[in-house]
Amino acid sequence: MNYNPIQKITRKKSQSIEIVVFDLDGVLAESKTNVSPEMGFLLEQLLGNKKVAIISGASYKQFSKQVLTFFNSANENLYLLPTCGSRMLTYKNNEWKPIFELSLSEQEKEKIINSLKSALSQYGHNPEKTYGPMIEDRKTQITFSAMGQNAPLEIKSKWDPDQKKRQVIKNILDHAIPEFEVRLGGTTSIDITKKGVDKAFGIKKIMELLKIQPQDIIFIGDALYPEGNDRPVLDMGISCVEVDGPETTKKIIKSIIEACEET
Numbered sequence: 103m104n105y106n107p108i109q110k111i112t113r114k115k116s117q118s119i120e121i122v123v124f125d126l127d128g129v130l131a132e133s134k135t136n137v138s139p140e141m142g143f144l145l146e147q148l149l150g151n152k153k154v155a156i157i158s159g160a161s162y163k164q165f166s167k168q169v170l171t172f173f174n175s176a177n178e179n180l181y182l183l184p185t186c187g188s189r190m191l192t193y194k195n196n197e198w199k200p201i202f203e204l205s206l207s208e209q210e211k212e213k214i215i216n217s218l219k220s221a222l223s224q225y226g227h228n229p230e231k232t233y234g235p236m237i238e239d240r241k242t243q244i245t246f247s248a249m250g251q252n253a254p255l256e257i258k259s260k261w262d263p264d265q266k267k268r269q270v271i272k273n274i275l276d277h278a279i280p281e282f283e284v285r286l287g288g289t290t291s292i293d294i295t296k297k298g299v300d301k302a303f304g305i306k307k308i309m310e311l312l313k314i315q316p317q318d319i320i321f322i323g324d325a326l327y328p329e330g331n332d333r334p335v336l337d338m339g340i341s342c343v344e345v346d347g348p349e350t351t352k353k354i355i356k357s358i359i360e361a362c363e364e365t
Contacts, residue, residue: 113357123157123320129348141351148358183304185243186300206242236251248267326344
């Protein structure tokens with residue numbers, strides 16, 4: 103499929119969609135940072151008009167830290183899909199409950215981690231300083247972060263702005279572990295899940311749960327390029343908008359809310 107995310111959501115589309123799906127880092131917040139008070143307020147407004155889902159390579163723990171603490175109240179219209187859609191949680195009876203969870207076995211984790219270490223050795227990735235672990239077991243996903251999980255955004259932003267470094271590592275992994283899904287995510291990350299488990303998989307699960315069609319969804323992300331972890335959503339035929347940061351996302355949310363208030 104051609105790389106062709108849409109540039110603008112029409113008012114008609116804003117009014118007709120059932121759910122707005124967001125990536126987290128680079129879309130709702132900067133990498134590993136909390137959503138701003140304004141973003142939290144806008145999301146609450148949007149939840150009064152539409153269902154909302156957040157799907158990201160981040161763990162549920164990271165979702166809680168970055169997003170959930172900034173809502174005044176939980177909302178049954180909100181769906182969470184951590185670790186690239188390998189989990190789904192909804193809010194029922196005053197708690198977040200899992201709908202499904204596709205955990206990696208200990209043997210699968212071991213193979214992925216060993217293959218990742220080998221790929222990094224082949225590439226020659228050995229930074230002098232890292233900020234936290236570079237490899238993280240997120241139960242349903244193994245995530246590599248080139249400068250460490252807690253690296254400052256300014257450090258991460260400089261390491262691989264054109265994705266070329268991670269693409270080389272990904273190519274090594276694709277040959278070493280073809281039975282797993284390998285995608286570039288975030289600013290310096292590579293996410294590895296079970297084969298076929300990606301953001302498209304997660305959105306298909308949303309469609310099954312809500313009994314909706316692709317035309318009922320808008321996806322907003324920042325990694326829609328061919329090897330990005332948002333790309334599978336575009337390849338489904340879902341209407342996707344590519345953003346360059348939270349400020350652009352705020353403008354889109356405001357436009358959807360305004361369109362809904364006209365009906």
